[in-house]
Amino acid sequence: xxxxxxxxxxxxxxxxxxxxxxxxxxxxxxxxxxxxxxxxxxxxxxxxxxxxxxxxxxxxxxxxxxxxxxxxxxxxxxxxxxxxxxxxxxxxxxxxxxxxxxxxxxxxxxxxxxxxxxxxxxxxxxxxxxxxxxxxxxxxxxxxxxxxxxxxxxxxxxxxxxxxxxxxxxxxxxxxxxxxxxxxxxxxxxxxxxxxxxxxxxxxxxxxxxxxxxxxxxxxxxxxxxxxxxxxxxxxxxxxxxxxxxxxxxxxxxxxxxxxxxxxxxxxxxxxxxxxxxxxxxxxxxxxxxxxxxxxxxxxxxxxxxxxxxxxxxxxxxxxxxxxxxxxxxxxxxxxxxxxxxxxxxxxxxxxxxxxxxxxxxxxxxxxxxxxxxxxxxxxxxxxxxxxxxxxxxxxxxxxxxxxxxxxxxxxxxxxxxxxxxxxxxxxxxxxxxxxxxxxxxxxxxxxxxxxxxxxxxxxxxxxxxxxxxxxxxxxxxxxxxxxx
Ligand code: AMP
Ligand code: MG
Numbered sequence: 001x002x003x004x005x006x007x008x009x010x011x012x013x014x015x016x017x018x019x020x021x022x023x024x025x026x027x028x029x030x031x032x033x034x035x036x037x038x039x040x041x042x043x044x045x046x047x048x049x050x051x052x053x054x055x056x057x058x059x060x061x062x063x064x065x066x067x068x069x070x071x072x073x074x075x076x077x078x079x080x081x082x083x084x085x086x087x088x089x090x091x092x093x094x095x096x097x098x099x100x101x102x103x104x105x106x107x108x109x110x111x112x113x114x115x116x117x118x119x120x121x122x123x124x125x126x127x128x129x130x131x132x133x134x135x136x137x138x139x140x141x142x143x144x145x146x147x148x149x150x151x152x153x154x155x156x157x158x159x160x161x162x163x164x165x166x167x168x169x170x171x172x173x174x175x176x177x178x179x180x181x182x183x184x185x186x187x188x189x190x191x192x193x194x195x196x197x198x199x200x201x202x203x204x205x206x207x208x209x210x211x212x213x214x215x216x217x218x219x220x221x222x223x224x225x226x227x228x229x230x231x232x233x234x235x236x237x238x239x240x241x242x243x244x245x246x247x248x249x250x251x252x253x254x255x256x257x258x259x260x261x262x263x264x265x266x267x268x269x270x271x272x273x274x275x276x277x278x279x280x281x282x283x284x285x286x287x288x289x290x291x292x293x294x295x296x297x298x299x300x301x302x303x304x305x306x307x308x309x310x311x312x313x314x315x316x317x318x319x320x321x322x323x324x325x326x327x328x329x330x331x332x333x334x335x336x337x338x339x340x341x342x343x344x345x346x347x348x349x350x351x352x353x354x355x356x357x358x359x360x361x362x363x364x365x366x367x368x369x370x371x372x373x374x375x376x377x378x379x380x381x382x383x384x385x386x387x388x389x390x391x392x393x394x395x396x397x398x399x400x401x402x403x404x405x406x407x408x409x410x411x412x413x414x415x416x417x418x419x420x421x422x423x424x425x426x427x428x429x430x431x432x433x434x435x436x437x438x439x440x441x442x443x444x445x446x447x448x449x450x451x452x453x454x455x456x457x458x459x460x461x462x463x464x465x466x467x468x469x470x471x472x473x474x475x476x477x478x479x480x481x482x483x484x485x
Pocket of ligand 2 (some may be wrong): 257258267
């Protein structure tokens with residue numbers, strides 16, 4: 001870990017490459033800090049990555065910063081314009097309705113991280129909203145983003161949650177909070193749709209050029225750099241969606257304004273992890289048609305990319321765009337197959353593995369066995385003889401096929417098990433666990449800290465916390481999560 005830890009905020013090397021290159025993207029905004037701010041949590045390992053001392057962060061002036069209540073020379077709070085397709089319909093003006101960009105931190109290693117507040121008050125893009133985020137939704141974002149990172153899934157992150165005494169109105173009265181979010185970039189498909197829709201070619205190109213220079217400098221001088229960029233977005237999106245499917249993550253609101261141009265998981269709202277394997281699982285209570293159901297996600301990834309692809313028509317050949325778009329499915333399928341093959345303790349994919357996977361998924365549906373527990377169990381056991389008797393019958397056909405397939409590779413049972421335990425988590429952030437943390441976040445005694453740690457090391461055994469790995473009870477299944485946050 002880097003020892004160069006700035007002691008004072010003013011020593012942090014704040015930059016803002018996006019603001020300098022694309023000022024047309026921003027509106028200046030005054031922040032509305034929370035009253036009586038208290039730090040609920042700081043993500044210490046992320047603070048170290050940013051070369052900020054986590055202990056310093058809890059102190060007076062740093063707390064002011066995390067409460068969006070501090071400006072020093074060179075810093076401005078700003079929100080960005082964007083638009084997007086929401087539930088299939090184009091909305092011309094969305095923008096950061098409750099988010100403010102603070103700037104970028106450059107680490108001594110030369111890495112840039114954008115810092116953004118969420119819930120710091122109204123902006124020109126708030127429409128009917130109050131610009132606030134409730135503690136409930138901030139905790140959900142905070143836990144899930146750290147957890148997805150631990151599961152090896154690209155994501156925006158959260159550095160801290162500050163809770164104030166301010167009250168806000170959702171279905172009921174709730175307490176407000178400000179989350180400081182961190183990412184290489186918060187740019188979304190919607191930013192590109194915004195300028196394309198306005199037919200503002202020059203600003204659209206300036207935005208593209210910025211993304212290429214900042215994140216894909218290897219393409220900078222290439223005559224086909226715009227298509228190379230689109231290829232990269234298609235690839236990253238396909239890989240991201242395959243990873244979500246492999247762990248059973250359902251985002252819940254996959255509007256194009258919630259799609260990261262860098263292929264990160266962004267905008268955690270009514271997300272959910274599946275318990276049993278169920279493609280029709282809908283985690284967002286407001287999604288009546290199941291547009292964003294678990295099983296539909298991969299198609300939505302393509303649908304969203306298709307919307308983004310239209311913006312590239314201004315700068316690239318339509319045949320190249322179409323060819324790139326068409327590569328999505330094979331990249332997704334290849335990655336999904338690879339991840340499931342790994343989860344089964346197989347070394348490399350072979351012809352016929354799609355049948356094996358399909359057979360497994362069918363058995364999972366029939367058995368209604370918990371998805372995460374299934375993989376954890378077959379990681380530990382000599383899978384057939386010791387497998388849970390309640391489910392054995394349902395998996396007979398699959399285990400027969402697996403047995404035959406395993407003969408195609410050399411392996412040592414113990415080694416295989418060790419490898420599988422590293423890719424099949426014991427703990428997954430089920431809704432009732434998030435709810436448990438939300439309801440008890442004010443309790444002293446380190447509960448928040450402990451669950452945060454477990455979610456950050458979900459492949460470890462944590463034997464005394466077995467109960468946190470269990471699927472929900474019938475009552476716990478009834479927790480309802482909607483867009484309201
Ligand atoms: P979401 O569905 O959370 O991605 O939000 C869609 C749009 O609504 C974005 O432009 C958000 O910034 C905006 N928004 C959501 N909640 C609020 C709020 N409480 N106040 C202002 N804007 C909001
Ligand atoms: Mg959003």
